[in-house]
Amino acid sequence: MIDKQQQSDxxxxxxxxxxxxxxxxxxxxxxxxxxFLSFLxxxxxxxxxxxxxxxxxxxxxxKAYKESLHDLGFRSDNFLSALRLLVVPTLIAVxxxxxxxxxxxxxxxxxxxxRPRLLFLPAWALFQQYALQGYIxxxxxxxxxTGGGSILLVATVFAILHLPNPVLAAxxxxxxxxxxAIYQREANLFALAASHTVASISLAxxxxxxxxxxLRVGFKYxx
Numbered sequence: 001m002i003d004k005q006q007q008s009d010x011x012x013x014x015x016x017x018x019x020x021x022x023x024x025x026x027x028x029x030x031x032x033x034x035x036f037l038s039f040l041x042x043x044x045x046x047x048x049x050x051x052x053x054x055x056x057x058x059x060x061x062x063k064a065y066k067e068s069l070h071d072l073g074f075r076s077d078n079f080l081s082a083l084r085l086l087v088v089p090t091l092i093a094v095x096x097x098x099x100x101x102x103x104x105x106x107x108x109x110x111x112x113x114x115r116p117r118l119l120f121l122p123a124w125a126l127f128q129q130y131a132l133q134g135y136i137x138x139x140x141x142x143x144x145x146t147g148g149g150s151i152l153l154v155a156t157v158f159a160i161l162h163l164p165n166p167v168l169a170a171x172x173x174x175x176x177x178x179x180x181a182i183y184q185r186e187a188n189l190f191a192l193a194a195s196h197t198v199a200s201i202s203l204a205x206x207x208x209x210x211x212x213x214x215l216r217v218g219f220k221y222x223x
Contacts, residue, residue: 018142021061025135026157028054030218033161038219058135065138072134073189082182082191089178090195094202101206108205118204125196126189132158132176133183133192146184154180162217167207175199 028050036047062072069075101108136157140150155176162168179192203212213221 015143018139021057021139022136022143022153022157024057025054025131026161028057029131029161033218054131058131061135061139067138071187072130072138073183073187073192074130074134075188076190078186078188079191082186082188083194085182085186086178086191086195089182090198093175093178093199097199097202098206101208104211105208118201121200122193122197125200126193129179129189129192129196133179133187134189137180137183140180141184151177151180151184165213165215165217165221167212168215168217171199171203 032047032050036050098108132154137150137154140153144150144153155173158176159169159173162172175196179195183192203215
């Protein structure tokens with residue numbers, strides 16, 4: 001007869017591996033932020049090295065788990081269902097951002113939208129949501145199951161990646177909770193990226209630069 005401990009060993013191993021995978025990718029991102037973008041500014045293009053390693057690791061992991069693009073959320077069949085879940089929390093977040101910005105500095109700054117880097121925002125939002133939900137959220141569910149524990153883990157990782165900027169860390173914790181919860185109900189990365197893009201544009205327009213410190217993270221936050 002196989003005892004209960006032997007039966008549970010594979011499950012324990014799978015959970016441990018999932019946590020290790022999350023830590024590995026998060027560390028790659030932190031190295032990119034705190035080392036390459038902070039201390040190697042003259043060679044900032046080298047940031048692609050840890051990012052490529054992280055992406056390569058994620059791709060290999062997806063193959064090992066036999067996860068398809070459809071499984072990850074690169075799909076269109078549930079786009080409207082996911083969008084319906086996102087509309088209300090996104091609008092509430094945008095309203096709060098604009099009200100706080102108006103209170104601090106007056107009407108939003110439309111000229112800020114002319115910054116060229118904002119053109120890449122939808123693609124960057126999609127990539128972030130892929131890494132956060134399509135990878136970290138799925139591994140968090142393997143480790144902790146669906147629900148509150150895995151959702152909180154995803155949001156916490158997202159917030160940590162935006163330290164030491166306190167405003168961004170708080171906002172990404174809040175956003176991470178909403179996006180992770182909705183992903184677990186309707187896994188659609190395109191809808192999540194749309195919500196992420198709208199929220200980011202609202203931040204760029206409404207909040208004064210001294211409050212968000214130019215959206216800087218890592219050692220760059222300190223100057």
